[in-house]
Amino acid sequence: MTGYPEGVFRRRSASAATDSHSSESASHEATEATQPKGYTPKKGVPTPKRKESERDLRRPLNAPQSRKEAYRAYRGRLDRQRGRTARDGGAAKGEERYFRPQDHGAARAFARDFVDSRRSLSEFFLPLSVVIVLLMFVNNPTAQMVVAYVLWPLMMVTIVIEGVLVGRTVKRRAGQYFPDDPSVKGSGLYAAMRQIQFRRLRLPKPRVKVREDPTPRYVR
Template sequence: MFRRRTQQAVEESPSTANDAKSGGKGRPTPKRRDAEGRRRQPVTAPKTRKEAYRQLRERQASQRARVQEGLARGDERYYQPRDRGPVRKFARDWVDSRRIVSQYFLPFSLVILILTWVPFPVAMRQYIYFGVITVAWPVMMVSVLITAIWVGWRVKKVALEKFPGENMKGIGFYAAMRAMQIRRLRFPKPMVKVGGAPMPTPSSRR
C-alpha cells in the first residue's frame, strides 16, 4: 500500500514541475551581456564622406543653438571665464542700467569719419573740420576718459561694499571697457533695461 502511494507520487512529480515551469517564463533567463547587447542601439557609421560632413554640420548647428539659447538666458556655463561670477555680473548690470557718455564714443567716431569723406565746398569744409575735429573730437575724448575713470572707480567701490571678500582684480577696467561699447553690441548681452528693470528672457516671452 505504501509502495503504491510512493510510486504514484513519483509519477506525478514530473507533471507538477512541468506545470510550474509552464506557468513561469517558459524560457531560460538570458545572460546579462545578452540583455545589454539587445538594449544597445546600433551605431551606423556614415557610408560616404558627404554624409559624414552632413552629420558633423548637424551636430555643430545643434551645439551652436544650445549655446545661443544658454547665452540668451544668462547661463554663466556658456560664458567666458572672464565674464563669470557675481562681481562681473554686478558690473555688467550696473553699466547696462545707465546711459553713459562713453557708450556714444564709437558712433561719434563713425560720424566724424563720414564727415571727412563728404565732398563739402571748400568754405564749408573749413568750418566743419574746425567744429568737429578741432573742438568736438577733443571734447569727446576728454569726456570718455573722465567717464571711464569714474565708472571704474564707482563700480569697484560699490562692489567692495556689496561683495566683501570677493576678488576685485580688474573689475574697474572691466566695467569701463563695457561702458565704451554700444549697448546692442555688448557681450554678454545686457540682462537689465536702462533704469534697472530686468530684461525678459526667451522662456518668459513664450
Template sequence: MFGRKQDPPPTVDAPLVDEPPQPEPTGKGRPTPKRKEAEARNKRPLVPTDRRAAAREARARNRALRDLEYQAMRTGDERHMPLRDRGPVRRYVRDSVDSRWNLGEFFLPLAAVFLVLQFVTARNAPVVAFATLLLLYVYIIASMVDAWLMWRGLKKRLVAKFGEDKLPRGLTMYAVLRAFQVRPSRLPKPLVKHGQRPA
C-alpha cells in the same frame, strides 16, 4: 503474527542547517592584458593619418562651441559663457554698466557723424571742419572722464559687496570697454534697463 498491528516509529525531522554562503567571484572576469598590448592599444599617432578629416572635425567642434557660447551670451546662461564672462562679480559689473547712461556708448555713432561732417566741410569751410574735429576730441576726453567716474563708484560698490580679495584682475578694462560699446551690440546682452541698478 496475528497480533495487533504496531504503529510505525515516529520520524524526526532533521534540523535545518544553513549552508555556508558561496563566495562571490573576485577579479574582473578576464585576464590582465600584457603590457605591450595595453601600450599598443593606447598609442595614437601625433599627426592624424587623414589631416583634412581631422581639421574638418576640429572646425566642426569649434563651431559648435562658438554657437553654444554665442547663444548663452544672448540668453544670459552663464554655464556656457566664455570664462571671462562668468561669475557673480562680472555679472554685477555688467549690470552696473548697463544700468547707467554712459557717454561712451554714443561715441561710435557720434564719431562717424563728426568724421563725415569734417570730410564734407574740409574744402569749403575749413573752420567748421576744425571745429568738428575739436568737438570730437572734447567728446573723447569727456567720455574717458565719465568712464573713470563710473569705475570709481563701481569699485566702491564691488568692494563693499564682494570684498577686495574676491575681485579678479582686469575688471577695470572689462567695465570700461563695455561702457564704450553701443548698447544693442553688447555681449552678453544687457539684462537690466537704464536706471535699474543691481542690488
C-alpha cells in the same frame, strides 16, 4: 711626323653632352638634399630656376599633405565655428556656462548691472565715431577743423572721464558687497570697457532696465 690620336680635338656628340648635363643636375640635386638648412652653395653652382623658386614661395607652410588631413582641418574649423555660435547665443540668453572667463563672478555681474542701469555718452562711441569720420570728408575746411579739433577731442575726453568715474564707483561698491570675491580685481576696467559698447550689442545680454537699481537683492 707622328699624328695625334683620333678624337683628341673631336667635339662630343649632342647625346653625350645631354647625358653629362643630366648626371650633373642629378648629382647637384642629391647634394642639395643632403645639405643642412641655411647652407649657401659655392660659387659656380647653378641657381634654381625662377619658376621653381616662385613655386616654392607660393607653397603654404602648413598645407595639408593628404585629403584626410584636409578633411580633419575642415572639421576642426567647423567645430570651432559652431562653438563660437553656441557661446554667443548662450551668452545672449544669460546662460553662465557660455560666459567668457572674464564674465564670471558676482562682482563682474554687479559691474554689468551697474553699467546697464544707466545711460551714458560712452555707449554711443561707435556710431559717433562713424559720424565724425564721415564729417571729415565734407568739402568744408571749417567743418573739418571743428570736427578734428573740437568734436573728436571732446568725445574722447568725455569717454575717459566717464570711464574713470564708473570704474572707481564699481570697484568701490563691488568691494563692499563682495569682499571675498576674487573677481573684484579688475571689475572697474571691466565696467569701463562695457560702457563704451552699444547696449544692444553687449554680451552677456543686459538683465536690468535703465534706471533700475543694480544693487544685489540680498544687500538692499
